[in-house]
Amino acid sequence: MQFFYDRGTLVLSGLNDQAIDLPQGFIWDSRVQSYRAPALLYHQIRKELKTNQIQFDDLVHSNRPDVGREGNSGKWRTTQLRPYQETAIDLWEKNSCQGIVVLPTGAGKTCLALSVIAKTGKPTLCLVPTRALLEQWHQEIRQRYCGPIGLLGDGSRTIETITVSTYESAYRRVVDIGNTFDMIVVDECHHFGCGIRDEILKMCTAGLRLGLTATPPSSYSSGDVANRLECLIGPIVFELSIEDLTGSYLADYDYYTLHIDLTPEEKAHYQIDIEVYRVVFNSFRTSCPMGNYLDWVRFASRSEEGRKALTAFHRVKKILASAKEKFQILNTLISRHWDQKLLIFTADTETTYHISKNYLIMPITSEIGRKEREAMIRSYREGRIRTLVSCRVLNEGIDVPDAEVAIIMGGNHGTREHIQRIGRILRPKPGKRAIIYELVCRGTIEVNQSKNRRRAFASPITSSL
Amino acid sequence: MLPQSLLLCNYYPTAPQHCNGQIVKWEIVPQYFTERDYPWLSQLIEEYLRFKGQTRRRVVEHFRGKTGTIFEKKKCGLVFHLLHRMSEDDNGIKQGVKPSKLRAQLFEEAATSVLRPASSSVLSSIARQNKIESVTEVLEAAFSDLPLERRLVKMPESMTSQKMALLCNLSLIQGIVSRSSQVEIKAFGSVRRVIRQAKLRKLLCQVENQRSSDNLIIRVSGPLSLFGHTQIYGRSLAELIPLLPWCELFKLSAICRIRGRDGLLQIKTGVSIPPASEPKQFDSTTEAQFAINFNPYMADWELIREPEPICLKGTNTLVFPDFMIRHRRNQKLKFFVEIIGFWTPEYLSRKTEQVKKMEISNMILCVDEVLICEDSKASLELSNTVIFYKRKVKVADVMSKIIQLSSNRFE
Structure with a gap:
């Protein structure tokens, strides 16, 4: 009896009427007259066959692309991890190297993931949601790893022992590369579990799975999503919130809710x-x-x-989004923090461009090319520009160091978006105290939205104008 | 990047918001574009084409108020979507300065301004540096490469309401089929191309003969479809749609998930969609040459290109020969010809094994002698139905083999 990888699934052949207990997950496929199972169950099936002392030939990796079978160990520069990062890795390992680590933005999720990849030494696929993050991960890996790095997405199609891919490119290629990697790292893994791109994880044989997020789906409000995520990556093995790290590994902050009136x-x-x-x-x-x-x-x-x-x-x-008084307050706030690194978050692209044109602030939107965005974030890092305005692009993942003040003009994506946005300005720096302003129209739906967001991470300070 | 025309033909599904299909008692009823839509379609296309040289924003603003009044509200979103995709923009450079360069200059200079926030003095300075006349033109030029600010320079000027209706229908169907995980096609005539394309897209293809007719039933799905609904094969399945009009008869059924509900989509011969580009008549010059050189035998024999596939007895394998040569008076006397020009040893041995398995011995394999190694040749020479050729297949050799085989049969 043997089993092999076939386009995202496992096929069992050579049964020859043997009376055996088939491992769970196999279904009879009349199209090819064989038993078939999703690739996700590879390790479980292997284990079950061994436990039942059934002889089998494992051909799952026989036709996989050569990505340096010797692995990636020995090519990494060591990094000092923070105590909570070490604990997270220990817990992940104890859970059979599967599970999700929840850490707030700026708490070193990428650093943790790279340490895990280095420690396991296995061929790894890192999945990221956007092209901007593809480049960011590529650079982070390059700083610590001296071997070749594969890239899938943004025009690149190379596969190496360590490969970074956008979700979209992985979705298109998973049929061919599903048996190539032994480990998968899923950045911003809260995007999975709702069915849209779940097939990527179903069609991979990788047994080592690490999910990273700052905003996991809650089992109360989105129970199905949380359950599916657990099946695809594993349970949450470690979780810290912004409050747990504020003042130590994240910058302390003041939060002001500014109530304004509509005309x-x-x-x-x-x-x-x-x-x-x-x-x-x-x-x-x-x-x-x-x-x-x-x-x-x-x-x-x-x-x-x-x-x-x-x-x-x-x-x-x-x-x-376009309430007049919001712009008056914005004007005051920009003047007040003119010398500081400022991020402005809007509810829509139209408002982003309006602010950009009226206050001469660089907009970061999906319509601005990636290279230009990167150049502008570099300028921001080096202090040549001090303010950026964005609707969604800066919400997630992008590393914007040194930002000190955030002005939230509006948002469409609830608590998750809000936590991600605030995380942008909490990267620590000696003596830093971040400031967050949230502009809310009095007597409108924004009041409740704001309350819900605040409840999500229970900020101690509230003020109003 | 594929040429736009090819993109249009192969895969051009509707965006979910334009997916005009209702589920009525489990069946999906797409809101097809018909002759009734021609008047407003031609008016819309005519108006759209007038915007050549203007920005996309102008087009959007112009038509925003008109939908639902002059043009059919539910359908015109899709027409715009297609027209926008078929039009090309300029590079967005105004005043001779690249917008990205101007933005970098503008925002970096604004950051150094002592005024809080930066004012028109910054704009004036940038205008001077770049020899731009007014301050407002600086802002215009700085954002002129954004998608809505780009000018339309190339438009689908030969587009007619009929063509547009066909494209919209294709787009509608592809959009719906892309939400399915398997399709069933009953077809007759020229099905080879559909099966080949399905195979190329790494889909699983089950083919069976319908007992009551000559139709083939082709079930196309992906390996993961076995475990429930998935959309991962949606694009590949939708790409098969433009190939169907080349079949003499077809009927496609697919279970698709629209807005969270499952429904059955059925389309058949006569549906108004544009076919893919015409299939090549011959796969290679060797085959084309063979067809030309067959002329002297046309009096008694008929040469049929890509006949219906033959099912190997006792197996679930189908063979698609290149030609069928049939006697004109005795229609039961027919032979199949397969020209193998490009091969690997594994492919060749699999092929000869298939031919050996066939209980009817009327399949003639023509193998390129130049490419074959001695060992393979020796084993193939034992087979009665293999002919070797150098560069071109000699029709005389094939015909003498046919005559030899037919006389054997009569003996």
Whole structure:
């Protein structure tokens, strides 16, 4: 009996009517007259066959691309880890080298992952969500690893013992490379578990799996996602929040919520639109109390009223994003912190460009080319520019060192987005005390949104204007 | 990057927001573009083409208020999507300065300004340095490479409402099929190309003959489809759609997941979609030459290019010969010809093994002698149905083999 890798799955052949207990996961595939299982179960199947003392030939890695079978050990420069990073690695190893490490932004997730890769010495695939992060990981690895580094994405298609890939490129290539690596590192792993790109992890034979995130899906609000993530990567093995590291490994911070008023005209428009939205949204909540945003959009798009409610909600968001008083306050804040490194976060790209043109601040959006963005972040690091304005691009992963002040003009993606954004300015520096301003329109949906965000990491300071 | 025309033909699915398909009692009913849509389509295309040389923002703003009034609201999103994809922009350079360079200059100088926040003095200075006339032009030039600020320089000027309707229908179907994990195609005539493309895309292809007719039933899926719904093969499956119009008859069924619900999509011969580029008549010059040189035998024999596949008895393997040579008066007297020009030893041994397994001995393999090694040649020479050729296949050799085989059969 033998089993081999076939385009993201494992196929069992040569059974010859032997009466054996098949390992769990195998299903009869009438298309090829063989048993088949997802590649994800490779190690479990191997273990089960060995336990049951069944003789088998393992051909799973026989046709995999040559990526230096000798592994990657001995080519790494050692790094001093922080105590909590060492604990996280120990716990991950104890959990059969599978699981998710939750650390806030700036707490050294990449550094931890590179130490794990160095320690295991196995061929590793690092999955990252964006092209910007692809480049960032490539540079981080290059600083510590002296062997060749493979890249999948942004025009590159090289596979080496250590390979970094965007989710998108891995999705396209996984059929061919699913048996190439023994370890997978998933950066910002909270993007998995909702079905969209889960196949990448299902179609890989790698038994060592490490997930990294600052914002894991909670088992209460998104139980299914959390369960799926556990099946694909493993359980959460270590978790620290911003509060746990503030003042020691993360910069201390002051958080100010600035309440502003809409103009009478803005308020009138807001009231009309929010009413249209509320009527439909309330009936959605009644019929589907636990429904998420996607469920809401599906629900609304089925009826004319629903579609009107969606359009009205878009207008509401626009009113809140472009509230006049927000810009007046922004002007004051920019003047107050003119000499400091400042990040401005907006709710939409239109506002980003509006601020950019009016205050002459560099916008960082997906429409600005990657090379230019990198050059501008370099300028920011070197102090040649001191302020950046962004809607989503700076939310996640991008390393923006030295930022001291964040102004949050608005957001669309809830608590997770908020925690990621705040993480941008908490990278530690001697004597640093970060400042966060959140601009909230009084008497609008932004008030509750703000409360929910704050609850997520229980900040001690609240102030209002 | 593939040429735009090829992209259009092969894979051009609708974005989810333009996916106009309803599920009615489990069946997906796409909102096809028909002749009724031609009037507003031609008006829209005509208006769109007038924006040549203007920015995409102008186009978007112009049409924003018009959808739902003049143009069909639900459908025009898709038409815009296609028109935008088919148009090309300029490089966004205004005032002779690269926008990215201007931005770097502008924002770095603004950071050094003593005024808080930076003011128009910075803009004036940048205008002077770059010989730009006014301050407002500096800001325009600094952002002129953003997608909405780029000017449309190349537009699909030969586009007609009929062509657009066909493209929209293809886009609609591909968008829906890309949300499926397997498709079933009942087809007759020229199915070889569909199967070949499915294989090239590393999909699993099950083929069986329908008992009641000559139709083939092709089930295309991916290995992971066995374990539940997946969209990983969606793109590859959708890429097969433009090949279907080349089959004489076809009917495609696919279970697709739209907005979280499963539904059955069915399309068949006659659906208004543009076919992929015309398949090449011959795979190689050797085959083309063989067809030309066959002329002297046309009186008694008929040469059929890419006949329907033959199923090997007792196996689930299909063989797709290059030609069928059939006697005109005795239609039961038919022979298959496979020209093997480019091969590996494994491929050749597998092929001869297949031919040996076939209980009917009317398959003639033509093998390029120049490429073959002595050992392989010796083993192949034992086979009665193998002919060796150098550069081109001699039709006379094939025909004498056919005559020899047919006389054996009658004996």
